[in-house]
Amino acid sequence: MGGSFRRVENFPNVPETSMHLPVTIEPLEIHKVCLPPNKTAFQAFKQSFSEIFFPDDPLHQFKDQTFLRKLVLGLQYFFPIFQWGPNYSLKLLKSDLISGITIASLAIPQGISYAKLANLPPIIGLYSSFVPPLAYAVLGSSRDLAVGPVSIASLVMGSMLREMVSPLKEPVLYLQLAFTATFFAGVFQASLGLLRLGFIIDFLSKATLIGFMAGAAVIVSLQQLKGMLGIVHFTTKMGFLPVMSSVLSHRTEWAWQTILMGFCFLVFLLVARNVSLRKPRLFWVSAAAPLASVVLSTFLVFIFKAQNHGIKTIGHLEQGLNPPSANMLYFHGPYLGLAVKTGIVTGILSLTEGIAVGRTFASLKNYQVDGNKEMMAIGLMNMAGSCTSCYVTTGSFSRSAVNYNAGSKTAVSNIILASTVLVTLLFLMPLFYYTPNVILAAIIITAVIGLIDFRAAFRLWKVDKFDFLACFSAFFGVLFISVQMGLAIAVGISMLKIVMHVTRPNTVILGNIPGTQIYRNIGHYQEATRVSYFLILAIRSPIYFANSTYLQERILRWVREEEERIQAAKENTLKCIILDMAAVTAIDTSGIGALVELKKTLEKRSLQLVLANPIGEVIEKLHRSKSTETFGLDGIYMTIGEAIASISSLLKEQP
Template identity: 60%
Template sequence: MGNADDYMYPSSMNSNGGESGSHRVAIPPPQPFLISLKNTVKETLFPDDPLRQFKDQPPRRKLILGLQYFFPILEWGPRYSFDFFKSDLISGITIASLAIPQGISYAKLANLPPILGLYSSFVPPLIYALMGSSRDLAVGTVAVASLLTASMLGNEVNAAENPTLYLHLAFTATFFAGVFQAALGIVRLGFIVDFLSHATIVGFMAGAATVVCLQQLKGMLGLDHFTHETDVVSVMRSVFSQTHQWRWESAVLGCCFLFYLLLARFFSKKKPKLFWISAMAPLTSVILGSLLVYLTHAEKHGVQVIGHLKKGLNPPSIMDLEFGSPHLTLAIKTGIVTGVIALAEGIAVGRSFAMFKNYHIDGNKEMIAIGTMNIIGSFTYCYLTTGPFSRSAVNFNAGCKTAVSNIVMAIAVMLTLLFLTPLFHYTPIVVLAAIIIAAMLGLIDYEAAIHLWQIDKFDFFVCISAYVGVVFGSVEIGLVIAVTLSVLRVLLFIARPRTLVLGNIPDTKLYRSVDHYPNARNVPGVLILEIDAPIYFANSSYLRERIARWIDEEEDRLKSCGESNLQYVILNMSAVGNIDTSGIEMLQEVKKKLDRTGLKLVLANPGAEVMKKINKAKFVEEIGPEWIFLTVGDAVEACSFMLHTYKPKPETDGSGKWSNSV
């Protein structure tokens, strides 16, 4: 609607008691309801105005722009060069070396056949390369979504006892996750993901990483039976109740490879140019572990191996979707929860690397791209994918230029599926467990938690609550706790907005908080209050009572100091972006009470939307247009003039004092 400064306000008074024409203004012009609603919806759902590029364009150009909007590769593809390809080729091969062992590991984490990890690293990256707007995002499976899939589906369907139904429900959950993600992007509701605050994500990811690491104790210790629960108590009980089944061979082998992976990461962090050491470490571990098992026949001595992996590309799975299953509600719930988490991670990672390279990605377009690749993935034997941080960081450090690196990775995975899957027969499960643990330890960002503690204790509390909820409850409980606390904080900001007493900075016309600026001086006979939020039904009662307390406190202060009585209350409304009918009623009640006690209400700098509504409610006439000012300085000048022109009001007895019940 525009800023307050764009409109003219009722005048302030000059030193001669007249009106200063330079401040004289009019009420914002009325606007039809449908136009106002259209503008509000447009600003909410289309703040970036994606259709502006289509204006005044011929039909052929509009078609081209439309295709480029949904398929960004058509925009940058014609400018693609051989130099870009050399960089993308190196990046693609590098992330493929990470994607293959990670894909197998994360599929096992989701209680799915290991081959699905390779399938999910073939088709989805190709779709994203066509539709994604990030140059650096490397698509694949992620540990947290895999854990969520296993946890939520495993509550009703046992993957070991009914593997076919479990597999089909995983495809169905992936389909609904994709539909939900794409729908959010199409209807421009990407801001929903923003309810997952930074503190929430830090705590949730750390908790999920801890749970994932604990789950890998099954592989590290070579256990055949393990709890399906994810909380730390159940996991520890399961581990220590089977001490007689621990296999030292598996534990020693796992610890050795875990040490190797962590050492590789340490060297890569110390010298970023050696990033390839950490990137190649998982594949190297798989190769060395497989050779070791093959040469020593360790599978006969308690070291579990992957076993047979089917050769060939992704088979179709569209007919395997369980739309008529009694577990359909479970699949939908799993899809929505995992879809939101995958979106939050993928978009956050994409934006982070885009910031480093100084380019922009459209969050809604990313949702459509990620959703589409998951829908198609559910038709082609894939489960949920997004842009994991670890793989994208390797892609970024390897010098990728465009999304072609995803295509190169997909081709490398395709060759693996066609020719190399038999080589993974002897890959030890314990090596996959070590790979997962090493990746998850990087998600426990204790430095971010310390930073939250130093900056904002409530954010730290949200972070720790999410962590504790995940570790001692479940992944779903931790997520619900964290989101609930974040939303509660937003509601508290709305329901209990700040109100400040302003004073004059000496030798200036500036008015600032007396708590923030100790040298700010009170204006004799005038109380200046600032409301720091929109006024709605949720906070109107609180603000009415808070204003009453400020007035009581100010009158007590004046009496104790022997100063002149309070006569004017100025409300600085520059931060009040909007007001509803409850807020207008609150202002009317405040004015009536002030009138009864001989005080005068003055408004300073109400915004255009506020002015429009209080004018329609006839409150401008009630308060008097001459008592609405453009700035606090104008209001104080007018009040001071009146104080010097007319005698102060007489002392009032106790009955004239404000109370908190208005």
């Protein structure tokens, strides 16, 4: 190993900095670079597997417990309701009762509105606000997540299914595909949690999601112009240009009564939303505004018989509980692929939103949300929903924010929400007969406006131009091509960013901070100075097959540029290149081969290549590949300072 037998010396004049200022090298003890403890192949695999899939070590709580205690802990792990349920009290019920009724006042009109956004019968939105919250209350680990339909998943499901099946011409088939897509979304979500593959959803970066959601919000808002203007014949396409073309080409269908009512209630909803944003204590204003709008508009239509004067209403909605829909799941035929694709896409989107919302509010209350358990809970919730006439649901940000501000303590608030929806389904459905469609359009517009985050986009521009490009591309992809294409662009740019970071890692020149054994980037620290005879390079990433050739070429370029600089400045000739491996967390066979080849190439030019700061896994692989023999005793060191001290000694002894 490098530096196994080194003497301790002081070299006051060697090396010199590139500015000809002497650097005094303190006496250093050259330490041996050791291999990590021997492990069997199974032990190494077990540790790697555990680190990747079980970073939180979920089984630690079962250690040294009796069988009965393990059984109880197992029930609490898979069904969190058994964890907090035994300690539930009337005081907690009071808080959850208030928050549950509050979010129900928002969830009922939103459920009807979002179902129409997905081109589904409005009653499906209410069904989807009954069974899923009950399932989540038993399985979910978040205290604040309020479950139900969400705008993005509704929009994507509606746009994807409508491309191949018309909800007007083939309503039964469309409904079958919606339930089947929900089933596959649940299967996909639960599988990610069961197999602990939640990191897959992290490929949707925050930057791309900001752009995607903003674009989707604009498209959703433009689609609501059909209801806001009273247009009967409207385009089925989702792009900006087709929607605006349809709006302008059907000006003869605009109804001033609808426009007047829609504009007035939209202003009311936006003002209520703004009041709650400015004064969070008045959260109930925006929470109650949608239901108040529904009640008031319904009353006005009923009193003035507005349905006879150009204002279209929801019409008849069936009373009763969710009918079973397991017999409607579509597992064969030409549209099965469409259902699977729609399920996976909407499953990813709803899962991303649900986990992000759950973690956000958990951090505010200082408790943990298990991402994999949440995936299983949301997945099983959607699987159950697909069999009870529900479509894709997840944790809604708007409803969860209202739930949090209303003082919810546990998931019982979801049970209260479901109970309120149950009462509505059983007894209040006839009241929605005169509810105007324009109110649902106004509610949707108000809800999705919050998805347009200008401040976040501006921060992206200031902090990371590539992230801003990703956001920008996703936004315009949704706006001018399609929702699905915008999502594909978002995922593609996220993947491209990962590929760029992996294949083009950063390398920098390090210099010595005078009077210390610290070496830092000379482009960052002005006081850091080059060390004569040496070029010290830091590699800031693992070395894989994907970047090994690039690193080899980039290092040779650094060497060439350094030699040209030395020649121009008439400084001491370059003798040695030191690679700082502290940030190289892993290396594969291609990376090892690249280092060996690089060493041979440099030796032909009378230059020495040494490695410093290799971590355990890297030095272990170098040893197993016998590459340590190639580098020799003078080729691998524990620190940069020890490498410079040792090699300077050898240079001094040379004639």
